[in-house]
Amino acid sequence: MQVLKFGGTSVANAENIRKVVNIVTADPQKKLFVVSALSGVTDKLIEIGNLAAGKDPSYTEKISALSEQHLEAVKTLLPVTTQSASLSLVMQTFNELEDIAEGVFRLQEISAASKDKIIGFGELLSSKIISAYMHSLNIDHAWIDSRDLLLTDNNHGKANILFEETNQRIIDYFNASDKNLFIAPGFIARAETGTVTTLGRGGSDYTAAVIAAALHADALQIWTDVSGMMTADPRLVNNAKVIPVISYKEAMELTHFGAKVVYPPTIQPAMAREIPIWVKNTFAPGDAGTVIQHVAPREGEVVTGISSISDISLLSLEGSGMVGIPGSSKTFFTALAEAKINVVLITQSSSEHSICVAVNAADGTRAATVVNKAFAYEIDSQKLDPVKEEHNLSIVALVGDKMKRHPGIAGKMFSALGRNGINIRAIAQGSSEKNISAVISTADVKKAVNTLHERFFERARxxxxxxxxxxxxxxxxxxxxxxxxxxxxxxxxxxxxxxxxxxxxxxxxxxxxxxxxxxxxxxxxxxxxxxxxxxxxxxxxxxxxxxxxxxxxxxxxxxxxxxxxxxxxxxxxxxxxxxxxxxxxxxxxxxxxxxxxxxxxxxxxxNVGAGLPVIGTLNDLLRSGDEIVKIEAVLSGTLNFVFNNYDGKETFAEVVKRAQAEGYTEPDPRLDLGGTDVMRKILILAREAGYALEMDDIAATQFLPQDCFSGSVEDFYACLEKNEAHFKKLYDSAHDKGCKLKYVAAFEQGRAMVGLQEIPADADFYHLYGKDNIVLYYTKRYAQQPLVIKGAGAGGDVTASGVFADIIKAAP
Structure with missing residues (x-):
């Protein structure tokens, strides 16, 4: 016997229903398949109930639209000659729905029992329509009313199965039937009083699991719109992967913390009977899917999956009044339990000074109220602070059986989140170490899940x-x-x-x-x-x-x-x-x-030397324990280009213009020729060497006439032309001595200086051509011969390549 369940997207329309029937009839094995309501119908039924309770007459329009949706499904699926009974069933069902909604409208309130009655119509209709379609194809089967098999308590909205009676009813029904194929509505059941109950949103999965467990089925198959359980929510992570095999306990953790593929209570009945649960894709039935079973032999990955829950509130009760006082935790959780508030996550400080819990956001304020009431005396006497509420939070969780045997997983998780600026508000890890959970801002969920997925599943990328x-x-x-x-x-x-x-x-x-x-x-x-x-x-x-x-x-x-x-x-x-x-x-x-x-x-x-490894080399020297004694450098590719090309035959202004046209200067060439750019560079090197210098601390000798610094860039070039004799004199003075002009920066004993110098032929800076830069590091280790870095120090391509290298270094 196999039990299959098909979700709302699987039976969303006539085309999808045909796919479902093809899957169910693909082999002759004995089967029961459970179906959800047509996609979106349960939400619409809830809306109808709420509108009616709110005295909003538009609920009647919603009923009409929903009726049309089901009538259209009948007309599309069934031949005209066989439509009559199903059309009549749909009309009769919606007449009953309208009567109930009208009563709610008049009372202006909706009881839990009435709500269950209303939202239960979805599964009844979908299963009846699919059954009628199968009859039209002469597929022999039996339609089962799940309300006759599943007996529950009166906890409307999320009723609890009374297993002893339920299991016996299931066994008796199937033993008495000679059919090989069955269809049943999911989600709905009946209380001992005879009223309709529901098993919670996603309860169709649970219906299938309860029946499968009672019958000791060979397999339970959950058919949905994804090809198995994923390493993360594919709506958040593009590179999420299918998990081929997963243990029951891992699956329970993932579903508890937000994985929506399987309704969490589904796993328990199957696990008790060791029935494998297959998660399959209705729209890609050939895909292998995921199997949930007792043992999950997997190679490689330590973490099985990442899940998240949004709409979480965090409640914190703090104060010295809890330290060493027995019963504080009991009072706290009893108050929440009596208010029927589910606790999603718990953490408590080892000092017993605080208790922190996460609850669903819808329960947050109410939870704070009941806890404050339970500790009213302690709060009034200032032994405890009132409960602190935090909203707009979510939980992200790492899940995996293997995490217990691998130290450092929590460290990797938190360091990855911290590196991306994701603040963690609370942390919880069970003693089984199958789960590590963190409460974070909802705004960070997508980044957090992608960060963790990259850290644990995409090490290759x-x-x-x-x-x-x-x-x-x-x-x-x-x-x-x-x-x-x-x-x-x-x-x-x-x-x-x-x-x-x-x-x-x-x-x-x-x-x-x-x-x-x-x-x-x-x-x-x-x-x-x-x-x-x-x-x-x-x-x-x-x-x-x-x-x-x-x-x-x-x-x-x-x-x-x-x-x-x-x-x-x-x-x-x-x-x-x-x-x-x-x-x-x-x-x-x-x-x-x-x-x-x-x-x-x-x-x-x-910042210094364009694409040359000037700063990186300095940092490496210091990190390895060396000390900077002196730095000498030609740090302006622009000025080196200018003085290497200026010989008096072409005006100084024309050479500078050529340097700017070839992309060697700053947008304003005065930053280069005035020495500001070089001052900045030697300042940065001095600071990286560990000295707290300011720009005003640098001694600078100007070679430009002062009047060239005022006005626009055009005025600057005009000033250069006007002062051509000044630049020719500088050149001739150096040339007559067999020297070259170089703009030199130096740093020694905490002092920095820049200025134009005449460099003799035997100096390191003499043979520096084009736009090249050179940096000499004199250190304790490089005392006699400096460490020399030399190469192109300006230009768009080399500067861009240096920036590119820094970008790559910033990769995690």
């Missing part, structure tokens, strides 16, 4: 979600480099790098659900909405994606001053923009501390 601010020379080249390398990163580093947003100074292009299409991003950005930085930052934060990185490839001070917003939400920052790390020291330290406190990466390698 990590996702990085990137927002790029700035689409100038470097930003555009960065986007192109990422586009070209996405497949390589996925194949070789198992890194799925997704660009989620691109913004310039006026507009932002943000992906709705998936990553942006980079094939024509420039035009899409032009067509996108205008947006200011504060709103853009808010949108990035509200996206709430795991492993998020904001990339700043601008020279915008406002953006640099917003890094703390991202870091404090565990959003990593990759900065090409030098302003943040060269601003006041307090802000620089704050950013470093936020990065550490909130597990968010903060990388800015391209």
């Amino acid at each position: 990590k996702q990085l979600n990137v927002f790029i601010l700035g689409v100038g020379n470097v930003g555009s080249k960065l986007i192109e480099q990422i586009r070209e390398q996405q497949d390589f990163l996925l194949k070789n580093l198992n890194l799925q790098l997704r660009i989620i947003g691109i913004a310039n100074s006026r507009q932002a292009l943000l992906a709705e659900d998936d990553e942006l299409d980079l094939s024509n991003w420039q035009q899409h950005l032009k067509d996108s909405e205008e947006i200011q930085l504060p709103m853009l930052a808010k949108k990035i934060v509200n996206k709430n994606l795991r492993n998020t990185v904001v990339v700043d490839v601008t020279a915008d001070e406002a953006i640099a001053r917003s890094y703390h917003v991202f870091l404090s939400r565990s959003i990593s920052v990759v900065a090409c923009n030098k302003i943040a790390c060269s601003s006041d020291y307090a802000y620089y330290r704050r950013l470093k501390e936020l990065s550490a406190d909130f597990n968010a990466s903060f990388y800015f390698e391209t």
Whole structure:
């Protein structure tokens, strides 16, 4: 004997019902199949009852629409010659429903018994219509009224089965029947008083399980619209996988904490008889599905699945009045039990100073009231604080039999959540260690479940979600480099790098659900909405994606001053923009501390030396225990390009213009030629070496005439032309001595300085060509010969590649 159950989506319409009948009749084995109401019908019946109780006459329109839905199903499924009896049944049923609803309307209230009567019509109608369809196909079977087999108490809405009498009725019925195929409505039963009861939402599963257990069935099959139980809710996690085999206890934990595929009470009767439960897909019957059984032999994964429950409230009772006082917990839980409030999760401090429970949000305020009442004396005497309520919460849970034998699972769970800025309000872990649960904000559920799924099920693939601010020379080249390398990163580093947003100074292009299409991003950005930085930052934060990185490839001070917003939400920052790390020291330290406190990466390698590993090498030296004695460097690719190309034959202004045209300068070339850019760079190196310097502490010698610093960029170039003789004199002085002009930065004994120098032919800086940079680190280990880093220090491609490298380093 096999027992099959088909859910609402499986019998949603005539087409689906035909699929169900084909599945049921595919082989000649003896079967009972239980059906739910047509999809959405139970919710509509509940609405009808509530509208009637609320004195809203529109309930009659809802009844008419529901009647039409069932009449249409009859007309679509049955030949015209056999429709009459079923059409009459539907009309008679809805007349009865209308009579009950009218009584509710007049009384302006709905009793639990009346509600059960109303919502029970859905399964009766669907099973009768399907039975009639099978008769039209000459399929021999028997329709069973589940109310005649399942006996319950009077707990309307979620009645309890009286198993002894129920099991005997089931056995007697099937022993007396000579049929090979049976159909029955799920969800409904009957109390000893004769009134209709229901078994709770999802109770059709339970109907099938109770009958299967009574008959010692060979198998129980739950047919739904997914191909088995999944490692996570596929509506939240795109990469959720089917769990091929799972133990009864694991399945109970997953269903208790939100997995909707199987109604939680279903598992207990089957487990008691060791009946395997198969979860199958009505729309893909060939898929293997999931089998729930006593032992679940699985290789590899320690965690079996991740589930979540939303609409949770957290109640906390705290105070010294509980410490060492017997019976506090009993009083607490007795109060909730007497109010028929279900506790979803419990946690208690080891000091006995507090008890914290999670309940359904609908019960939250009522639960707080009954607990406060139970402890009224202690609260009035200030031994306890009134119950603290927290709402808009959810529970995420890791489930797996193997977790008990693998230390560190909880640590991995909480570190993954913490790295993504997900705050945990409460934690619970049973002594069996099959479940680790955490209460979090509902706003973080999707990110949390995806984060945990990636951590425990997608070790071969990590996702990085990137927002790029700035689409100038470097930003555009960065986007192109990422586009070209996405497949390589996925194949070789198992890194799925997704660009989620691109913004310039006026507009932002943000992906709705998936990553942006980079094939024509420039035009899409032009067509996108205008947006200011504060709103853009808010949108990035509200996206709430795991492993998020904001990339700043601008020279915008406002953006640099917003890094703390991202870091404090565990959003990593990759900065090409030098302003943040060269601003006041307090802000620089704050950013470093936020990065550490909130597990968010903060990388800015391209602040010094474009794509050269200048900062990374310095950090490696310090982390390995070395000490910086002195730094000497040529840090401006722009100035090196300018002085390598200026020989008096072409004006100084023309050489600078060429440097700007080739992408070597800042948007305002005065930042380079005035030494500000180099000052920022040596300041950043000094700070990374451990010194609390400010910009004002740097000694700077100017070579530009002072009047070139005022006015616009056009005025600046005009000033350069006017002062050509000054620049020619600088060049000639160096040339006459066999030297070259280099703009040098130095740091030693806590002091930093920058300025133009005449470099002789035997110096390290003499043979530095084009736009190259060079950095010399003199340390305790590199005392005689410095550690030298040399290479291209400017240009869109190399800078973009340095930013790209930092992005990859930010991957989890």
